[in-house]
Amino acid sequence: MGNPTGFMKVERALPEDREPAARLNDWLEVHEHMDMADIELQASRCMDCGVPFCQSAKSEYAPVVAGCPVNNLIPEWNDLIYRGRWEDALKSLHKTNNFPEFTGRVCPAPCEGACVLGINADPVTIKHHEVAIIDRGFEEGWVVAQPPSSRSGKxxxxxxxxxxxxxxxxxxxxxxxxxxxxxxxxxxxxxxxxxxxxxxxxxxxxxxxxxxxxxxxxxxxxxxxxxxxxxxxxxxxxxxxxxxxxxxxVPRDLQAPGRELKGIHFAMDFLRTNTKSLLDSEHKDGNYISAEGKNVIVIGGGDTGTDCVGTSLRHHCESVIQLEIMPQPPGSRASSNPWPQWPKRLLIDYGQEESIAVQGADPRDYLVQTTKIEGDENGNVTAVHTVDIEWERTSDGHMIPKEVAGSEKVHPADIILLAMGFxxxxxxxxxxxxxxxxxxxxxxxxxxxxxxxxxxxxxxxxxxxxxxxxxxxxxxxxxxxxxxxxxxxxxxxxx
Structure with a gap:
C-alpha cells in the first residue's frame, strides 16, 4: 500500500449529512460531498492486511459471514485512490461491479463488516470510496457506452x-x-x-x-x-x-384482528406510489398514499421500515413510530457475533435521525407485538393495540414470543404500513x-x-x-x- 501506516494515523471520516430538519423539505440525497484530497487520505487507511476478507463472500455462508459478494478488488482501488489514479480505480471497480453508483449508495456494505481493520478499530470507508470513484467517472466523462464489437445472433x-x-x-x-x-x-x-x-x-x-x-x-x-x-x-x-x-x-402480511380496515398498506405500495407521483408530477397528481397530518405506525424494522419513516416525515405526518418484534441490537459487537461475521449492532439510519430531530426520539420500539387493530364506524383504522413480548426457547429449540403481562398499549393510528419483509x-x-x-x-x-x-x-x-x-x-x-x-x-x- 502507498501508506503502510495510514490506518494508524488517520481516523475514519465520512461526508457530513445535510441537517435533518432541512432535508425533510425535499427529496434530495441525504449526504453531502467530500473533497477528493480527504477521500484519498481515507483510502490510505486500507492496510496491507495480507488476506483481504472485505473483497469476497460465499453464498452458502451469507448473510452470517460478511464480505463483498461481487468480489470487488477493494485493496487495489483503495491504493489507486490514495495515489490519485482515479481513472485506473474506476477500471478496477468496473471489472467486478456493473453498477457501483447503486451499491455505493444503498448497499449496507458487508465489505466493511469484514474489513480486517474493523477487528479492533473503525473499518475503512469502503462504500464511500466506491461511490466516489463512479461519481467522478461520470463527471469526468470516463464512463461511456461500450457496445459489443460483434453479435452472436442469439x-x-x-x-x-x-x-x-x-x-x-x-x-x-x-x-x-x-x-x-x-x-x-x-x-x-x-x-x-x-x-x-x-x-x-x-x-x-x-x-x-x-x-x-x-x-x-x-x-x-x-x-x-x-x-x-x-x-x-x-x-x-x-x-x-x-x-x-x-x-x-410477495409481502409478508399481518395476521391480526382488524387487518381488513382501511388505511393499512404494504410498505412497497406506500413507497412505490410516492416515488411514481413524485417523478410524474412532483406529487401534484395526488396519486399516492399521503401521510400528511396523520399518525403513522410502521410495523417492521429494516431498511424498508426506515424508508417508510423517512417518507412519512417528508409528507409532514403528525407522528410516526416503528414497531419491531425483535430485540434491540447491542451498541457494539457481541461476543457471540465475532469478526468477520456481519456486525449485528444498533445503527441510527437517516429515518431515525430525522425522527429524533423532529419528534425528539428514536421512533423504534422493540419487542412489541401487534394484537389487534381498531377502527371507526366507517371502517377506517384508528388505533393499534400492542403488547410487549419476551422470546423463549422451547424444548425442541425453537424461539417463540411470550407476552409480558400488563404491558398492553394502545397507539393512535391513521395509517399503518406493513414492512415485515417478503x-x-x-x-x-x-x-x-x-x-x-x-x-x-x-x-x-x-x-x-x-x-x-x-x-x-x-x-x-x-x-x-x-x-x-x-x-x-x-x-x-x-x-x-x-x-x-x-x-x-x-x-x-x-x-
Missing amino acids: TVAVIGSGPSGMAAAAQLNKAGHLVTVYERADRIGGLLMYGIPNMKLQKEIVQRRVDLLAEEGVVFVTNTEVGKTISAEKIEQDFDAVVLCVGAT MGPEGPLVDQFGLEKDPRSNILAEYDQFATSKPGIFAAGDGRRGQSLIVWAIDEGRRAAREVDSYLMGKSYLP
Whole structure:
C-alpha cells in the first residue's frame, strides 16, 4: 500500500449529512460531498492486511459471514485512490461491479463488516470510496457506452429490470447476445426505481445507467407484464434463452384482528406510489398514499421500515413510530457475533435521525407485538393495540414470543404500513413457465448454475435466493449471464 501506516494515523471520516430538519423539505440525497484530497487520505487507511476478507463472500455462508459478494478488488482501488489514479480505480471497480453508483449508495456494505481493520478499530470507508470513484467517472466523462464489437445472433429475454435483471442484461449484451428486458412498470429499474426512495437513490442516477445500457444495445420494454401482457409460452418461442429476475415481491402480511380496515398498506405500495407521483408530477397528481397530518405506525424494522419513516416525515405526518418484534441490537459487537461475521449492532439510519430531530426520539420500539387493530364506524383504522413480548426457547429449540403481562398499549393510528419483509416471487408467472420451486416458494435453481427445471430458462436474484441485498442481486445476475452464455455458445469468457 502507498501508506503502510495510514490506518494508524488517520481516523475514519465520512461526508457530513445535510441537517435533518432541512432535508425533510425535499427529496434530495441525504449526504453531502467530500473533497477528493480527504477521500484519498481515507483510502490510505486500507492496510496491507495480507488476506483481504472485505473483497469476497460465499453464498452458502451469507448473510452470517460478511464480505463483498461481487468480489470487488477493494485493496487495489483503495491504493489507486490514495495515489490519485482515479481513472485506473474506476477500471478496477468496473471489472467486478456493473453498477457501483447503486451499491455505493444503498448497499449496507458487508465489505466493511469484514474489513480486517474493523477487528479492533473503525473499518475503512469502503462504500464511500466506491461511490466516489463512479461519481467522478461520470463527471469526468470516463464512463461511456461500450457496445459489443460483434453479435452472436442469439436472443435472450430478461424478465424483470431490477439489479439482477440489469446486471444479467449488461453482461449478456457484452457477450454479443441480443437482449430484451421486460418490465411491468412504466419505468426501468425495479426496486431501484420504485422501491428505494429518492433521498437514498436519485432516479436520475438509475436512468443514467439505463440510458447507457440502451446505447450499448440492450432493448427495454416497459408496461409489459410477462404472463399477462405477453404469455410465457410466447417468450419461450421468441427467445433462445430466458432469465427470470422477478424479485421476491410477495409481502409478508399481518395476521391480526382488524387487518381488513382501511388505511393499512404494504410498505412497497406506500413507497412505490410516492416515488411514481413524485417523478410524474412532483406529487401534484395526488396519486399516492399521503401521510400528511396523520399518525403513522410502521410495523417492521429494516431498511424498508426506515424508508417508510423517512417518507412519512417528508409528507409532514403528525407522528410516526416503528414497531419491531425483535430485540434491540447491542451498541457494539457481541461476543457471540465475532469478526468477520456481519456486525449485528444498533445503527441510527437517516429515518431515525430525522425522527429524533423532529419528534425528539428514536421512533423504534422493540419487542412489541401487534394484537389487534381498531377502527371507526366507517371502517377506517384508528388505533393499534400492542403488547410487549419476551422470546423463549422451547424444548425442541425453537424461539417463540411470550407476552409480558400488563404491558398492553394502545397507539393512535391513521395509517399503518406493513414492512415485515417478503415471502418470495409471485406464483402465477413461475407456474406459467412450469418451473419447480423450493420449499420457500422461490424458483428452484442452484447458485452458480442458475438453471431452472426447464432447459433454457434461468433464474437469478431474490426470486431465486429469497429476499436479500442489492449486491447479491448483481452478483447473481452476473453469474447467471455467464451460465446463459455457456448454454448458448458452449463456453463463456464472461467473468
